[in-house]
Amino acid sequence: MANFGFSIKKTRSIQLNEASLAKFRQAVEAVPSYKNCIGCGGCTATCSARQFTDFNIRKVHFSLRRGQYENVAQELQKCMLCGKCTLICPRGVNLRSLIINMRQIIANANEPFEDGKF
Amino acid sequence: MENFNPFVLPFVLGAFALLGICVYKYVRWIRQFDRAQQKVFYKNLFTGKFIPAIWEMFTECLLHLRITKKNWRLGYMHRSIAFGWFLLIFVGAIESRIGTKDHFHFWVAIFYRFFHHTPPANGTEIFFTNLMDLLLLYVLSGVFLALVKKIRSRILGMQRATKHSLMDKIIRYSLWGIFPLRLLSESVTACIYGNGGFLTQTIGNWFSLPVAQFLELPFWSLYSIDLCLFFVLLPFTRYMHIFTEIFLIYFRRMGVKEHTRMTGFTKFELSACSRCGMCIDHCPLYKDLDIPEVQSVYLLRNLRNLEYHKDIVTAAKNCLMCNRCVEDCPVNIDLMNIRRIARDKGKIDMPDSYSYLKNVSAFNAIGRVAYFGGCMSHLTPGITQSMESIFKAVGQDYWYMDELKTICCGRPLLQQGFNSQAAELRLKNTELIRKSGATALITSCPICYKSFKDEYQLPIPVYHHTEYLNMLIESGKLKVSKSDLKVTYHDPCELGRGRHIYQEPRKVLQAVATLLKISDEKENSLCCGMNLGNTVLTLEQQTTIRDNTLACLNEPNPDVIATACPMCKRAFQHGTNANVKDIAEIVADNLEK
Ligand code: SF4
Ligand code: SF4
Numbered sequence: 001m002a003n004f005g006f007s008i009k010k011t012r013s014i015q016l017n018e019a020s021l022a023k024f025r026q027a028v029e030a031v032p033s034y035k036n037c038i039g040c041g042g043c044t045a046t047c048s049a050r051q052f053t054d055f056n057i058r059k060v061h062f063s064l065r066r067g068q069y070e071n072v073a074q075e076l077q078k079c080m081l082c083g084k085c086t087l088i089c090p091r092g093v094n095l096r097s098l099i100i101n102m103r104q105i106i107a108n109a110n111e112p113f114e115d116g117k118f
Numbered sequence: 119m120e121n122f123n124p125f126v127l128p129f130v131l132g133a134f135a136l137l138g139i140c141v142y143k144y145v146r147w148i149r150q151f152d153r154a155q156q157k158v159f160y161k162n163l164f165t166g167k168f169i170p171a172i173w174e175m176f177t178e179c180l181l182h183l184r185i186t187k188k189n190w191r192l193g194y195m196h197r198s199i200a201f202g203w204f205l206l207i208f209v210g211a212i213e214s215r216i217g218t219k220d221h222f223h224f225w226v227a228i229f230y231r232f233f234h235h236t237p238p239a240n241g242t243e244i245f246f247t248n249l250m251d252l253l254l255l256y257v258l259s260g261v262f263l264a265l266v267k268k269i270r271s272r273i274l275g276m277q278r279a280t281k282h283s284l285m286d287k288i289i290r291y292s293l294w295g296i297f298p299l300r301l302l303s304e305s306v307t308a309c310i311y312g313n314g315g316f317l318t319q320t321i322g323n324w325f326s327l328p329v330a331q332f333l334e335l336p337f338w339s340l341y342s343i344d345l346c347l348f349f350v351l352l353p354f355t356r357y358m359h360i361f362t363e364i365f366l367i368y369f370r371r372m373g374v375k376e377h378t379r380m381t382g383f384t385k386f387e388l389s390a391c392s393r394c395g396m397c398i399d400h401c402p403l404y405k406d407l408d409i410p411e412v413q414s415v416y417l418l419r420n421l422r423n424l425e426y427h428k429d430i431v432t433a434a435k436n437c438l439m440c441n442r443c444v445e446d447c448p449v450n451i452d453l454m455n456i457r458r459i460a461r462d463k464g465k466i467d468m469p470d471s472y473s474y475l476k477n478v479s480a481f482n483a484i485g486r487v488a489y490f491g492g493c494m495s496h497l498t499p500g501i502t503q504s505m506e507s508i509f510k511a512v513g514q515d516y517w518y519m520d521e522l523k524t525i526c527c528g529r530p531l532l533q534q535g536f537n538s539q540a541a542e543l544r545l546k547n548t549e550l551i552r553k554s555g556a557t558a559l560i561t562s563c564p565i566c567y568k569s570f571k572d573e574y575q576l577p578i579p580v581y582h583h584t585e586y587l588n589m590l591i592e593s594g595k596l597k598v599s600k601s602d603l604k605v606t607y608h609d610p611c612e613l614g615r616g617r618h619i620y621q622e623p624r625k626v627l628q629a630v631a632t633l634l635k636i637s638d639e640k641e642n643s644l645c646c647g648m649n650l651g652n653t654v655l656t657l658e659q660q661t662t663i664r665d666n667t668l669a670c671l672n673e674p675n676p677d678v679i680a681t682a683c684p685m686c687k688r689a690f691q692h693g694t695n696a697n698v699k700d701i702a703e704i705v706a707d708n709l710e711k
């Protein structure tokens with residue numbers, strides 16, 4: 001491409017019809033209350049981890065909703081599972097459960113006990 | 119051949135098979151102990167600790183005192199079968215030792231009447247014959263109660279008996295068969311030779327001689343075969359608990375504890391569960407929500423039995439970790455640890471998750487106490503404000519550790535099976551507390567309190583604020599006035615059953631108000647339903663549990679429902695018209711001016 005001496009920013013549009021929503025659907029199935037989220041951001045506002053770093057739990061579960069899975073796993077690792085978000089959520093979204101389930105879905109991690117150890 | 123008949127073969131083979139399989143399993147499990155577990159075990163093996171261990175084996179494996187304390191009918195049932203059977207074997211062995219010189223054929227002691235036909239002649243023989251009949255009757259009464267429990271568990275004071283697997287059902291019938299078969303065998307022999315006691319001779323006399331002669335061998339054979347069936351199935355069913363509990367008691371007394379992953383010790387614990395089902399009735403998930411097959415008895419079954427492995431995770435997840443079943447379990451199995459083992463998050467439990475905490479540095483708090491509100495207290499500012507005003511009232515310098523930013527204690531992660539992530543948070547908090555130089559740690563949240571007490575190794579004393587307030591009031595440092603409020607007190611699970619703090623909160627409340635009695639308190643306290651241990655229940659389900667608990671707390675019509683947990687407070691305050699307050703708030707309201 002010819003060099004004009006300037007460039008334009010990478011597009012920020014999200015192609016929802018191209019995104020694969022399979023993992024999002026799995027998460028909804030595992031945590032039905034996820035559907036009720038109105039995006040108010042209350043969870044992020046109260047978040048304990050957020051007080052130390054730029055971890056944004058609302059942003060993370062919104063990314064999942066849009067089929068953008070990059071970074072979700074690394075971000076979720078910052079959560080301390082303290083449960084404030086779940087208690088504060090005005091729509092009764094079970095965020096702790098959602099966080100654990102998202103991590104498992106993204107990592108494709110079977111529950112370790114599925115293969116039985118006894 | 120004297121003292122031999124082919125019918126004893128099933129019994130003899132079964133007994134050897136049982137011995138072989140048990141030895142094999144136990145040796146394997148002991149070798150699967152974690153290193154630390156092995157170390158404490160061998161260290162304490164030959165110390166005086168074995169004396170209380172043996173006493174406990176006697177009172178628990180034979181007399182079943184803990185069950186008896188909770189439910190005497192059930193206790194009688196277990197004791198009559200366990201202790202009764204033990205005595206049958208023990209007294210039978212003495213009797214045969216006196217009566218015959220043949221010690222090589224050990225089965226003679228079991229089938230003594232068959233091999234020893236002479237009717238009891240002298241006093242000793244009459245005594246033993248009748249004693250054996252009495253013991254048999256004792257065991258039979260237990261078997262009869264077990265039958266009643268199967269048909270109507272409520273008669274024995276249980277709402278729900280455990281649902282058993284097929285193998286468990288088969289072996290149960292074989293156990294129930296042993297004693298009636300023994301009765302019949304001894305009775306027909308008594309009919310032929312007149313060597314029975316008060317019971318067997320009476321029943322034997324109902325038979326006519328030819329019938330008895332015809333039935334003798336078949337009955338004894340059936341008895342022997344039934345014993346064989348019981349022995350061979352035993353290591354693969356719940357009855358493995360009979361021998362395993364003996365070992366478990368011993369290991370526990372030697373100081374062996376559960377590890378964070380499945381070890382040989384866990385296998386002893388799993389196998390020591392008799393599936394008595396005493397952990398079912400009071401479980402909030404059964405009592406309030408009728409959720410089946412998640413209670414501890416089922417989790418343990420799923421972990422142990424291959425055919426239920428697919429249900430391990432479903433059962434492991436759905437539990438409030440309210441500790442109620444731990445309180446109810448007569449075997450004292452470490453149920454919460456086993457549940458955490460089953461919840462292990464494996465590959466998503468990542469080390470180095472909280473590198474963003476690296477730059478958090480300690481505060482210089484030399485000479486002060488550290489106050490840790492906990493994450494939840496941030497949502498109930500009334501509690502932390504009250505604590506601050508109390509610190510000021512007694513002139514105590516304090517460092518409010520998490521005033522602006524909270525590093526969680528790590529227990530919520532631990533409860534969900536994130537062992538290494540939880541350890542990372544513990545490490546950070548420990549570093550902060552150590553470096554601060556604070557003289558004591560006071561926390562308002564029972565969850566953090568339990569964690570600091572049990573999971574941390576802090577160099578300074580840790581108090582829940584109810585303990586701290588009690589110390590202040592008792593020492594006269596804090597002057598409070600008694601109001602005319604009538605209160606009921608809710609024992610938070612982690613503080614009560616978790617750490618056995620029952621008296622301090624009550625004493626504090628009695629100093630500032632009138633404490634009313636409620637039906638389910640202390641060990642029997644009900645959960646508020648919001649426990650962080652659970653991630654599966656829906657809001658409606660949690661609310662149902664909460665409402666039942668509130669009904670109990672509201673029963674004596676209090677002005678205020680007092681709690682000692684920010685989480686319980688939040689759970690309750692939206693569900694009732696009564697005022698819900700933390701103990702710290704009530705104290706702060708009644709400081710003497
Ligand atoms: S608080 Fe609840 S409703 Fe609001 S953004 Fe978070 S999850 Fe959605
Ligand atoms: S549970 Fe995780 S996401 Fe929710 S408030 Fe606590 S740290 Fe934040």
Ligand code: SF4
Pocket residue numbers: 390391392393394395396397398414415418446447448449450451
């Ligand atoms: S866990 Fe304890 S209370 Fe529950 S069935 Fe087993 S032995 Fe009984």
Ligand code: SF4
Pocket residue numbers: 400401402403412413414436437438439440441442443444
């Ligand atoms: S801890 Fe509580 S909720 Fe969990 S199984 Fe035991 S009684 Fe039930």
Ligand code: SF4
Pocket residue numbers: 440564565609610611612613644645646647648649650683684685686689
């Ligand atoms: S909030 Fe209180 S009662 Fe509820 S689970 Fe926690 S400690 Fe138990």
